Amino acid sequence: MKFSLKQYALLLSFLTMCIFMGFGWYTHNQIESAKVALAEWKFKSTNEELAxxxxxxxxxxxxxxxxxxxxxxxxxxxxxxxxxxxxxxxxxxxxxxxxxxxxxxxxxxxxxxxxxxxxxxxxxxxxxxxxxxxxxxxxxxxxxxxxxxxxxxxxxxxxxxxxxxxxxxxxxxxxxxxxxxxxxxxxxxxxxxxxxxxxxxxxxxxxxxxxKDISSIIVQTILENTSQSLLIASLIIAMLLYAFLGYGVKRPLQYLIDHIYLLRKNPDFLHSGRFIKQLPIKELNEVSQALNAYQEELNNVYGSLDEKNKELLTLAYTDALTGIKNRRAFNEHWRQVCHIAENSRLHICMMLFDIDHFKAINDSYGHQVGDEVLAVISRVINDEFRKNELLYRLGGDEFGTVIINCDEKTGFEIAHRCNDSVSRFNFRSLGIMEKVQVSVGISCTQSGNKSDLDNLSWQADSAVFQAKRPGKDSVVAYRPEMEESSRSLFSNWMYSAVFNAIETGKGIKIFYQPIIDLSNDRINYYESLVRIQYKDEIIPPSHIFPIISARNLDIEMDQVIVKAILDDLENQRIPAGTGVSINLSGPSVSSTELVNWLQPLSKYLKQYKLVFEVTETALINQMSKATENLNKLKSMGFLVALDDFGSGYSSLRYLGSMPVDIVKFDISLIQDLENPKQHKLILNLCKMIKEVGYDMVAEGIEYTETHQCVIHAGFDYGQGFLYGRPNENFNSIKRQ
Amino acid sequence: MIENIIMTSRLIIFILLLCFASSLFAKEVSLPLGNSLNGLAEYTQGDKDKPAVLIVHGILQTRNFSTIQIIGNFLEESGYTTLRPTISLGIDSRKKSLACEAIHTHTMASDIEEIAHWVQWLKKKHQSIILIGHSAGATLLVAYLDKYENIQITPEKIIIISPAYFGNRPSSNTSSSEIEKARKAVASGQLGPASFGFIYCENYVSLPEAYLSYIEWSQQRTTESLMNISNPVSLLFGAGDKRIDQAWPEKLKKMGMDVQITDDANHFFNGSHEFDLLDFIENTVDS
CATH class of the missing domain: 3.30.450 (Beta-Lactamase)
Structure with missing residues (x-):
């Protein structure tokens, strides 16, 4: 039970009054007793005196x-x-x-x-x-x-x-x-x-x-008057006490409560108002001053936090390489556009820009030049945009924008203008001798229909796909007939299935492909490979990951996969004494939350060999954070495998600094074993890697000859159709 | 040895002090006077080798009268045994002075008998006595000696201080008409108490016969009795004593009596004349 200060003040005043009245009553009783005693004494004294x-x-x-x-x-x-x-x-x-x-x-x-x-x-x-x-x-x-x-x-x-x-x-x-x-x-x-x-x-x-005892009468009168005065004094004191508590304590406390209440309820007050009134009680005044000082301090902290937030917001929505807005900003912008355009007749135009042959530029001139190209192109395109039109880097070499109140014709004009500017840029200044161009896909709608708006994204993708085709114009607007030609890759249902799988986990299927211990031909562990089932269709990774990558849903996809594997581990679907390797995307490897969301797997480390497979590219892009994450995972007991070794940079310097336990050779290198010229090189490479202490996995083994070759090359493990195809059902996984 | 001497000396001193203290110890003596009355007197034991002194006070007074006390104290301090009776005046064990208005049934004769009782009582204890009387007490002594002159009481000395006779006394209420009234009453058989003028009393209630017994003692009768006393009599008068005929002392002196007159002294020798009185007493008792 809680009482207000006013009630306490009332209670205290009442108690004070009761105490005084009790004292008064006691005094009155004492006086009466004294009077009786005095009367008795006087009677006795009178009798004695008479005697x-x-x-x-x-x-x-x-x-x-x-x-x-x-x-x-x-x-x-x-x-x-x-x-x-x-x-x-x-x-x-x-x-x-x-x-x-x-x-x-x-x-x-x-x-x-x-x-x-x-x-x-x-x-x-x-x-x-x-x-x-x-x-x-x-x-x-x-x-x-x-x-x-x-x-x-x-x-x-x-x-x-x-x-x-x-x-x-x-x-x-x-x-x-x-x-x-x-x-x-x-x-x-x-x-x-x-x-x-x-x-x-x-x-x-x-x-x-x-x-007549005058002195006694006087004393009695004085005592009675005193008793009455005491009663009046008690009432006055109680009233004064109540007034004091009300004015001196309750009001200042209410003042402080109002202050705190305003601070809590009204954020603006934190920056504007102050309670500067002097309070009658020193301690409460000090509290008020401390509250003002605290408010000021809080205000400063808030100001600082605001700045940091703005800074973080800027960083969160800005692409570090090009300086333009990133996919997150695009998605945010897109939601706003959808909100505005839904149920309206506004023309909405989405444009996707893709640099032609960018991988080749990267491969030919290195990543630094590639990065410069990205920066230049983004700047050039942005320069062509009107006010309130922004270019977003959606990932890799892909850029995009959404323009409101822009029909297809205007979109074409803008796209061509951008394309022309890029074409006109002197890329030789970057050391690039070849012509650098961008392909632009345009998709527009005026329906105000939500599904039409949702379709703009993949329709623009389809248009870019068409634009990149040889012989096509570099600027292509989406036409319904394009859907047929790109169904396999970018069909509307596939997008929906992928997004739905990521969002709800439904349709996610984990296929396991055995990895054989070459020393005894036994299954050492399985590589998990994701599939998405949509009705009767199974969407393969080759179709899933472009969508994932295009939408920067790598982390979300990895999380769904891990969740599915955890479910299999939990239900002991995976044979005991084996293990599972899980592919991690680049964004996941460098994610600050990686270790946290992989933590649930750690409880299965005693029963299973758990391996995370990462690609060179994933590691190189965010080397520092990736290394930190992988070291943590290794310290927890997980193993790390470098996937697709030999398909990218294959730099031995990088390999030396990478926190991996297993090097998984890319299928292209394994196939090269059959080439006598490459054979020796690969053998020596294997020897070097082996000597360093890494376990080696050869993948893509389909034939017995290749099997013999990898054994000869010193590989520890082998993977490929020769040993087993990926399958959802472990009973169906058979050693070939 | 020395300690024994000291102890013995201390014991002797203690005994002497005890004896001296006892000699000064005064006690009241009650003496049956033979008329169903008792008389009271203060008796103070003095040196045995010194005569005992009987001191008689004046009319209606007691032994505590100031002049008597002064004389008595002086003699006691000088080592004399003193006896100071209070004449009863008809009051049993009288202690206080008697008012004029009281019924005075006492007579000169009854007073003389009381003195005789006290002299006899004192004579039994002391061989040598001295008689001192003041005022009317002096007249009583004279009357006593006059009556008992044949009895060999042999007082060593008789000291008469301011003797005051009753009849024909100057400055008194004892007038001839009063005397005549008393005599007529006696003659007519009216013997009950009546008021008379007597010495300083205007309303002296007395029986007429008793009244007359005092009146008989006039200057002449007293002088005659004085002259008849065979023992040495020394008289002291104050020149200022207005209760007697101031020529009387000189008359007595001329008649060969041992009379000393102190200038300016009154009847009671008050004030500085107290020393004259005491000097007279000292000189007389020691002579």
């Missing part, structure tokens, strides 16, 4: 009666009460030995008999010497409570009790004189009681009111 006040008043009364008892004149009267009445009247109350508020005083002899029989309402008439009372009495007249106190009178230093004294004091004023803290002194009342109330019980008859 203390009563006790203090009693002590005061006791002190007063003691003072009275110690008065010498009391002793005088007790011992000699002759003039007691006089003394009582004149002296006793005025001598200052009794409290001013004393109601009455009375003297008794040692027996408890009063010195005078004059009754006192608040004092007993007689005393029991052994049981001196302490009590309160309510004055009947004025309803005022009086306390009566008694004390013995001693003689001879306190040793002998010679009598007793008693006094009665108004208790309430004495009580009220006490310094009360909790009790309102003025409110104290003593409930009138009949008879005497013992001292210990007087407290029960006292009513009073508590003082």
């Amino acid at each position: 203390e006040a009563v006790q203090a008043a009693v002590e005061q009364g006791k002190r007063a009666v003691q003072k009275f008892a110690q008065w010498g004149e009391c002793r005088q009267q007790i011992l000699n009460p002759s003039f007691y009445s006089y003394w009582r009247e004149q002296r006793m109350m005025n001598a200052g030995f009794l409290p001013e508020n004393a109601l009455a005083a009375k003297l008794y002899n040692a027996s408890g008999e009063p010195l005078s029989n004059i009754p006192e309402l608040t004092l007993p008439l007689r005393l029991e010497p052994q049981n001196l009372p302490e009590y309160f009495v309510t004055h009947e007249k004025n309803k005022v409570a009086y306390a009566a106190f008694f004390a013995p009178v001693h003689s001879q230093g306190g040793k002998t009790v010679i009598g007793f004294v008693s006094i009665s004091l108004p208790f309430l004023p004495m009580l009220r004189n006490y310094q009360f803290y909790h009790i309102d002194a003025k409110s104290i009342r003593i409930k009138p009681q009949s008879g005497h109330t013992p001292m210990a019980k007087i407290i029960n008859d006292i009513d009073y009111k508590k003082k």
Whole structure:
């Protein structure tokens, strides 16, 4: 479950508020508890205070009666009460030995008999010497409570009790004189009681009111106000916290999120906009700045990548030799043209240019000159094109273009103009003495039909084929009747079958031709040879590869073949203990992805001898990359065979630097063994190659004599109809 | 050996100090006076080779009166044994001065009997005694000696300080009308307490007979008694004493009495005259 920052802020604020409110509640409870405790304490204190006040008043009364008892004149009267009445009247109350508020005083002899029989309402008439009372009495007249106190009178230093004294004091004023803290002194009342109330019980008859404790009220008010303030503060803090989180955190974060979102959603923003607003939180501001710096850095990287992409795009769509657009660019252009022309009435004209006898030029003057020829011709033709018309090098010596809004007549004019320019060029400057010409095939359509557009390619091919025929005009436009003459090679169905096979793998048939170990005449391994089946027809390699080569589908074709062989290996169709050799085209050998897509074969290396056959031409064209790839394959356990040795350059210098294990002599060299003049040369060549350590395969062996010759020449393996024809079914492959 | 001497010396010093301390120890003595009353006195033991001194305070006062305390303390510090009774004035174990307004049933005779009790008590403890009286206490001593002149108490010395007689006394409330009132009351049998003017008391509540017992002791009666005392009597007067006839000291002097008059001193020898008082005492007891 994920929450937004706003929700978290709300939660945090709520929690903060809850904490504060909880604290407030706790404080309130504590205050209430304190109030209860305070009330209890006050109640207790009040009771205690009242008891203390009563006790203090009693002590005061006791002190007063003691003072009275110690008065010498009391002793005088007790011992000699002759003039007691006089003394009582004149002296006793005025001598200052009794409290001013004393109601009455009375003297008794040692027996408890009063010195005078004059009754006192608040004092007993007689005393029991052994049981001196302490009590309160309510004055009947004025309803005022009086306390009566008694004390013995001693003689001879306190040793002998010679009598007793008693006094009665108004208790309430004495009580009220006490310094009360909790009790309102003025409110104290003593409930009138009949008879005497013992001292210990007087407290029960006292009513009073508590003082208003101003300080306590103030403190309570302060605490309650504080509690309320805390509640308000918690609300304010929660709101401030929410506002802070919203403004200080959420907004800056949202700002950063917007920034990142824009970077993600809007590529243009990467180059244009920047978020330069200052954020209130330092760290987030630093993040924002870092994001801007990152954006700037990314922008630079993107700029650099754009340049590199453009560069790569240019390289990808440019032919390195001639500087004009390559087949990839042509295909791209063709798709666009088809898109535009489909269902329209536009004239579309495809032209294919092919240099006449280019192989001969190469062979005669070398590849360097050949390359120069290609460059010159491409430049010359391109110069004749109008704006927006481009020449593409489709492969080898073949060039092409597609011109929109160009009918056949205009196409003819352009083609002738190009042809003338080429013819006029002084190729002698390149050291070529012969005339160099190009053949041009033209195919045009205005139908807007897709199939017609698709047909333009092979129709132009057919036209070039016708143009290259001896006696034909060097510029030929396609005519339907040409289809018949070129059916075997370039028929529409064949194209379709080849393309379909490459695209879907359907129709691909792998035929295996045995390669014999000449030392024991046993099948050592098989060379895989591709066929394409279309309905009941089997298209041979001689028809397949021109199409493949013309369309630069070599790698795709190799991949389909490898896939089919993998299927045979997987299903154990290939006899155990043998092996398979697979032909790799030049583009495949120099492909950067070669090792990757051949990797699945490696798991069969333990069971099978797996050989890749490459031609000299394939190696020479991309020597560096090809060597790297082949070395990797060799390190993985694959073997590499140099195919068709002797058909091309056959340079021993090249052979020495080529990463091969097996040299497979071209059939032409094998056939030359029968020529006595060549025989010796080939024998010596074989000897040299053998001494270097290569295994040698002789192909094209059809006769026993040739078989004997290759054995004599030191070949290790032999291949040819003599040993077996290529066949899909291994059971049908028989040693001839 | 040396250690033994030191220990012995320390023991002796301790015993001496203990004896000296005990000699200064004052205690209150309660003495039955034979009339169901008890009298209290402060008794301080002094040197046994010195006479014991009985000091009598003035009327209505106690032994704690300042002049008595000064004299007593001085003598005690000089090594004399002192006995300072408080005359009961009819109050059992009296400790405080008696107010004028209290019922005064005591008489001159009852006071003399109390002094006699204390002299007898002291005589049992000490062979040689000195009697000192101040103010009315001095008059009581004179009256005592007058009554008991035949008894061989043989006080070594009698020291009379500011003697104050009761009748015909100047600056007092004892007027002739008051005396007459008392006499009429007695004559008419009205013997109960009544208020009289007496010395400094305007409302001296007393029985008429008791009142008259003091009044009888006038300047003349006192002088006669003084002259009859066979033992050596030394008298000290303050020239400023306004409670007596200021010519009286000189009269006594002329009559051959040992009289010393201190200039400016009042009845109580307050202030710097305290030294004159003590010098007189010292000179008299040591002579």
